[in-house]
Amino acid sequence: MRTLRHLLLLACLAAAAPAPALAGGYPDTTIRMVVAFPPGGGTDGAARLIAEKLAVELGQAVVVENRAGAGGVIGAQSVARARPDGYTLLFGTGAELLINPVTRKTAPYDLLRDFEPIAEVGSVGFVLAVPAASAIRTLPDLVAAAKARPGKLNYASFGMGSTNHLVAELFLHAAGAQATHVPFQGSQQAMGSLLAGDVDFTFDTAAVVLPQLKAGKLRALATPSPRRLASLPDLPTLQELGYGAVAAEGWMGVFAPAGTPADVVRTLAPALDKVIRAPDMQARLDARGVAATAADGAQFTRKLQAELEKWRRVARQADLSLD
Structure with missing residues (x-):
């Protein structure tokens, strides 16, 4: 009888005790989501959207932390070196995780070794x-101007080794033209320079360019994406305009440091999937x-492996090195 009463008491206590929000108690404190670029750019904006909803799914605050510099290397490196406990994540892009490593002999991290x-x-x-006031009105105009004055035109990127830096170099290589690279610490600064007329052109994300197109401040010439953009269906691809070797688009994803426990990953993955x-x-x-x-970790890893091979090949063909 005493045993029965004891079991009933334990059952009542267990029912009354507050249950952890998720299995294993993770997360029980604030999660930092690092963005390797300054506030105001496309990556930062998307990260904040995801962080806001992920916090709701996890029942815990998810705070975006901007750690810009060196084309995204500083922020990415900080996550690679962080404790693999699920409380430091990277909202990463191909710029800092893919392009920088394949264009440097001394990259401080390896995408597939140091990240989950x-x-x-x-x-x-x-x-x-290009700026709306520019005399350059078409892609042939841009190529002709760059060839007529080698190195005199300049273009903005959001950092040495950024995706748009490499895409611009790929395009110039394919066009047989030269222009001077002007790197900035982020998309916002690069776009500000273009709008001010301090640089002649840039490759930037559709998210950043669209508002300026609608405001009549910029003119779009083409997209390097392998297909036309849904947001700009009348804008031709570089492939359509004769530059078949230039087909590139960026990507965004969420990473944890390598060695993050499997149960933490199993908590984060479905929450992110639901959010996306x-x-x-x-x-x-x-x-x-x-x-x-919304590709899962395994699908994303396969894509990253293919992307690494692609950009290594591209960097070799274009003889691009940032060392």
Whole structure:
């Protein structure tokens, strides 16, 4: 009888005790989501959308922390070296995780060795744009001007080794033209320079370019994406205009440091999947020029392996090195 009463008492106490929000008690404190670029750019904006909804799913605050510099290397390196406990994540892009490593002999981290891919958020289209007041009105105009004055035209990127830096170099290589690279610490600064007329052109994300196109401040010439952008269906691809070797788009994803416990990954992955697949989130990402994909860790890893091979090959062919 005493045993029965004892068991009933334990059952009542267990029912009354507050249950952890998720299995294993994770997360029980604030999660930092590092963005390796300054506030105000397309990556930062998408990260904040995801962080806001992820916090709701996890029942814990998710705070975006901008750690810019060196083309995204500083922020990415800080996550690679962080304790692998699930409380430091990277909202990463191909710029800092892919392009920098394949164009440097002394990269401070390895994408597949030092990071645990949790989920791909989406793909990002780029737009080749010039100021609206520019005499350059078409892609042939740009190529002709660059060839007529080798190295005199200049273009902005959001950092040495950034995706748009490499895309611009690929385009110039394919066109047989030269222009001077002017790197900035982020998309916002690069776009400000273009709008001020301090540089002649840039490749930036559709999310950043679209508002300026609508305001009549920029002119779009083409997209390097392998297909036309849903947000700019009348804008031709570089492939359509005769530059078949130039086909590139960016991507965004969430990563943890390598060695993060499997149960933590199993908590984060479905939460992120639910956030990314939500119709309202897909609409909000689409408005920023991000086509949501919601690929899981295994699918994302396979894509990253293929992307690494592609960009290594491209860097060799274009003889691009940032060392």
